[in-house]
Amino acid sequence: MKPVFMTYTKKDLTNLAVCMVLSVLIIPTFIKTEYWYTSILIPWLCLALATIGQQIVMGYTGQLALGAAGFMAAGAFAMFNLILRVPDLGFVGSLIVSGLIAAAFGILFGLPSLKVRGIYLMVATLASQFFIIWMIDKFGWFKNYDSSGIITAQDIVILGKPFTTPLAMYFVCLAVTTVLTLLAMNMARGSTGRNWMAVRDMDIAAESMGVSLLRTKVQAFAISAFYCGVAGALFAFCYLKSLEPVAFDIKLSFKILFMCILGGLGTINGAFIGAAFILLFPVLLNAVGNNVFHGAIDATIISSIEQVIFGLLMIIFMIYEPLGMAKLWENLKQSIRLKLSSSGIKSVKSSAQKSE
C-alpha cells in the first residue's frame, strides 16, 4: 500500500479517525456509569502508555528489562513534588518534567544493557524497581514528610480549570495517551525505530552500518522510562488519586511485562490490546463466577484461576504466536478479508452462470 503521509497509509489514517471518534464521541455519549471510567478506561489508558514504554525497550530494541513500575513510581512522585514545590510549572509542564526525571533514571539503569543481555539484563534492571521504591520510602522529602504513608494526590488543574470528574480525567488521560502514542508511532516507523529494531535483530550488523549500540540502547531506555514516568504520574493522579510506593511494586512491573508480551512484542497497538485484556479478563472472570456459578466459587479461587490462565496464556503465546494478540487480530482481519473477497468472486460467478 502506498504511504499517504510519510509512512502512514490511508488505512492507518482511517484507523486513527475511527479510534478518535470512538474514544471522544461514542464512549462519552453511551457510557454513563462512573465505574467504567474510574476502574477500566482510565487505568487502561495509563497502563497502555506504560506498556508502550516497555514495548520500546523490549519489543523494539530487544532489551529484556523488568522494572517499568519503578519508573512509574519515579514519575508519580516527581509529579507530586513538582506540583507541590514548583506550582508555576502547571499540570502539563509537571507531567513532562516528571517524565524527564524518570528518563534520567532510565538512562542510569539502562547502562548495564551495554554489558549484559538476556535474562541477566532482566535481573540487572530489577535494580531500578527496588532502588526507586526504596529511595522514596527512605527519604521522607519525597513524600513531603507525610507520616501516614499514603498521600492524597493533588487535584488536576489545567489552565485554571479543575479536572476532577471521572469523565474529565478520562479526557486528560486520553489526550496525553493519544499524543504520546502518535509520537511513539512516528519514532517506531521512522529511522529511530529502524535503529532500535536493527539492534534487536542483529547488533553486530547494526554496528557495522554505523548504528551506535551505546546511543541506541540508552536512548531506548530513556524514552521507555519517559513513557513509564508519564504513565505513572497519570496512574497516581487519575486512577489511584493517592501516592504510595506499594502501588508500584514488582507485581505491576510483571503486569506490564505480560501486557507487552500478550499484546505482541514490537507493536504499538499490541500495547493497547494487551492492557485491555489483562485489565478486563479478571472483570470477565468475576462476572462469570457471579452469574454462572452464583458465587459458588470463592473470590480468592477466582483470582487464583486468573493467575493460572495468565501463566498458561503466556506459555502458549510464547510458543505459538510470539507476536501476540496484535498478530492474531491482524490474521483475523486478513482471513475475513479473504473470505469476503472469495465470496464476492463466488457471487460474481453465480450471477454470471445465471445470466448464461
Add this chain to the structure above:
Amino acid sequence: MAYERKFKIGKPILEVNNISLAFGGVKAITDTSFDVLEHEVRAIIGPNGAGKSSMLNCINGIYKPQKGTVSFRGQEIANITPNIMAQKGLSRTFQNLALFKRMSVLDNILVGRKLHTKTNFLEVALQLPKVKKEEKQNRDRSEEIISFLEIEDIKDTPVGKLPYGLQKKVELGRALATDSSIILLDEPMAGMNVEEKRDMCRFILKVNDELGTTMVLIEHDMGVVMDISDRVVVLDYGKVIGDGTPDEIMANQKVIDAYLGVEH
C-alpha cells in the same frame, strides 16, 4: 579485459600491516600484510580455516588483533570499532548472513542509510519537515538499490522469510546503501547456484564499474575469483602465501600446493 575503466585503479585505500590474531593458543592470523587499491576488486582466498573471515573481522573492528595495524587512506586507525570503520566509509556483509530478520527488505536497506540520517529521535517523533525530506531521500536511494538488485517484488517481505540466495542479495543491498567507498564481502556467493552466482558477479562488477566502489571479497569458487578480481591474496594457516594478479596466482607453486596438497 581491454575495456576502459571509468574509475582508474589508484592508490592504496586500505593497508593491513603485520596483523596477528590468536584465540587463546590458536593462531588465526600470523603477521599478515597486504593492501587494497582504490577502485579495484580484491579477492582473499584460501582453504577452510585459513583465517579469511577473521581477517575481515579485524579490518572491520569486530576482532581486536593482538598485533598489527590497519590504515585507511594512508591514515593508521587506532581503536577500530565497526562503527568507526562505517563512518570512515567501509561497509561489509557477513558470512552467515547478519540481516535484521523481522524487518522488511526495504527497512533492512534503509538501516544502511543510517550514516546519511542526521535527524534525532525528537525530530523524528515530531515529524518535522526536514525529517520528511531526509526520509524521502533515503527511501529514494533505497528504492534505487532495490531496483538495481532486481528485488522490487520482495521489498516488503520480512527478510527472515526469504530464501538464502535472496538474503545474500539483500545484504549486498544494505552494504550498498551506505554509499561506502569500500565494501567487504564475506563469501557473497556461498550456497548459490550457477545462475545466482552469475547474477551476483554481475552486480559486484557493475557496482565497481559504475560507482567505483572498492570491493574486497572472500570466495571459494576459483572460476569466479579469477574472472572478476583484479588482484588476489591467498591465505593459508593465517599466513600470506601468494599475492598478485589472477594469472600470477594460478602459476604460483605454493598456492597450487596449498590447494591440491603436496607429497611429503
